Amino acid sequence: MEDILQMNDIVKEFAGCTALDHVNFSMKKGETVAIIGPSGSGKSTLLRCINCLERITSGSITLNGDTFAETKNGQRAAYLPDKALKNICAETGMIFQHFNLFPHMTCLENVCYAPVKVKKQSKADAQKRGRQLLDMVGLAHKEDAYPAQLSGGQKQRAAIARGLAMNPEIMLFDEPTSALDPEITGEVLNVMRKLSTAHTTMVIVTHEMGFAKEVADRVIFMDAGRIVEEGTAEEIFQNPKSSRLKEFLSSVL
């Protein structure tokens, strides 16, 4: 199957720090990829480069056939013009640790906002689909609730419904359960498990090793801005090769 995402030789520098150090990463449609690794290893930066929250220093990124950033002749990576970029980046949906719902909008308004504003869907169509998605994440009864009236797990499920409402090619999850109490991480993981089973293309940065082991088609271990090891869940968790991964696993498992 064809790659839906290709990231070639990605370097991302911040002042005084190389967050991504020649990373090659690609995904196939329908794949669930888990990214694990210590704090500061570049996991969030990798996701943020995919959906243009950060601009790469050099390398190239092709999403769904469109190369939107690339380096030519050793220069800094050039990006497509803003308008084209906006459309391409709408093909990814990002779920953050801290939900980032619009606080002044109800659940349903949060879910319908971008489809109406960016995709120019009619309000009626957006609401119809929005209600289906809220139902899918178990929040049909909360469509008129404001974020402040929701528990953390409910907020995160609403955020997932909002991300899906744009019908993105790829869903990006950046530690979606890290801000939740342990007893409610399960309800968010259940929604993600459902998406993975339905072959939603997704990248999940997570500290939930059990979950990664269970749902990931492929696991990537990052350290110091590099992909140090990748393989099936079994290869990574049962048979780690590098000393860095062995060390990391013994510290978290």
Ligand code: ADP
């Ligand atoms: P992770 O998500 O794996 O914890 P990050 O991608 O957040 O790691 O960070 C990778 C490295 O890049 C870290 O050293 C971090 O301090 C640095 N970094 C991330 N974002 C910025 C930024 N906006 N400005 C400067 N340095 C940053």
Ligand code: MG
């Ligand atoms: Mg991070």
